[in-house]
Amino acid sequence: MNDMRILERAVEQTDIKISARKVQVHYGEKHALKDVDVDILDKTVTAFIGPSGCGKSTFLRCLNRMNDTIDSCRVDGRIALDGEDIYDKRVDPVQLRARVGMVFQKPNPFPKSIYDNVAYGPRIHGLARNRAELDEIVEKSLRGAALWNEVKDRLSEPGTGLSGGQQQRLCIARAVATQPEVLLMDEPCSALDPIATSQVEDLIDHLREQFSVVIVTHSMQQAARVSQKTAFFHLGNLVEYADTDDIFTRPRDPRTESYISGRIG
Numbered sequence: 001m002n003d004m005r006i007l008e009r010a011v012e013q014t015d016i017k018i019s020a021r022k023v024q025v026h027y028g029e030k031h032a033l034k035d036v037d038v039d040i041l042d043k044t045v046t047a048f049i050g051p052s053g054c055g056k057s058t059f060l061r062c063l064n065r066m067n068d069t070i071d072s073c074r075v076d077g078r079i080a081l082d083g084e085d086i087y088d089k090r091v092d093p094v095q096l097r098a099r100v101g102m103v104f105q106k107p108n109p110f111p112k113s114i115y116d117n118v119a120y121g122p123r124i125h126g127l128a129r130n131r132a133e134l135d136e137i138v139e140k141s142l143r144g145a146a147l148w149n150e151v152k153d154r155l156s157e158p159g160t161g162l163s164g165g166q167q168q169r170l171c172i173a174r175a176v177a178t179q180p181e182v183l184l185m186d187e188p189c190s191a192l193d194p195i196a197t198s199q200v201e202d203l204i205d206h207l208r209e210q211f212s213v214v215i216v217t218h219s220m221q222q223a224a225r226v227s228q229k230t231a232f233f234h235l236g237n238l239v240e241y242a243d244t245d246d247i248f249t250r251p252r253d254p255r256t257e258s259y260i261s262g263r264i265g
């Protein structure tokens with residue numbers, strides 16, 4: 001094999017951050033996800049779109065084992081992060097969730113100060129040796145979430161006292177503080193006004209310089225604005241996964257075409 005081919009292979013392999021194969025999810029008798037195969041790329045925003053109830057959030061929650069908290073939920077198949085099976089019994093889900101962070105639909109800051117919201121993860125994962133290092137992580141994370149300038153003079157005030165958009169950026173700062181490799185976002189803008197939505201979308205674009213972002217969204221405009229890859233789900237199947245431009249301009253599957261043109265969903 002010549003040098004160039006070796007290089008090409010190496011690039012392809014490191015590009016894949018999460019690889020899912022034959023993922024099936026059941027809630028009791030309900031078969032919610034069927035044979036999902038997908039590769040999530042590093043330093044890329046991937047959007048999950050599809051009609052309500054098609055399994056987007058279910059699949060998102062598989063990626064950091066959030067479904068473990070639902071008793072009736074059973075996940076089969078293989079999901080690997082950097083090639084390692086995240087469902088292996090040696091994997092600690094708490095450690096996994098520091099590497100694969102999550103931001104929810106409704107901003108959910110802890111009932112703690114702005115500072116302590118961000119410092120929480122680094123403290124439990126022992127990421128700072130002293131207060132100065134913790135201060136540094138908190139500042140860096142708040143800057144990374146484009147919130148520092150708005151809160152730097154009131155770090156000891158409650159996080160719950162911020163506006164909705166600021167609270168969501170605080171939750172992003174909290175997730176970023178553990179230096180995740182992947183950030184999962186489940187409809188992160190659905191409770192936000194258009195200005196706050198646009199701030200979070202700008203932020204997502206910056207975050208992908210550092211890690212991979214996966215976002216569930218009901219807004220096709222948002223998927224088109226923020227993502228480079230899009231996965232379309234329908235009735236528990238991953239119907240099509242491609243470059244976002246291709247999904248919206250030349251979808252291959254008639255179900256994708258129907259959805260993006262507003263005929264289903």
Ligand SMILES: Nc1ncnc2c1ncn2[C@@H]1O[C@H](COP(=O)(O)OP(=O)(O)OP(=O)(O)O)[C@@H](O)[C@H]1O
Pocket residue numbers: 027030032050051052053054055056057058059070072
């Ligand atoms: N905790 C649960 N227990 C039982 N069934 C569930 C649970 N969560 C989701 N489901 C079912 O699994 C299917 C997929 O749901 P999921 O929330 O993943 O879809 P979604 O595409 O994210 O929907 P939405 O866009 O409305 O949030 C649905 O039929 C839903 O009713």
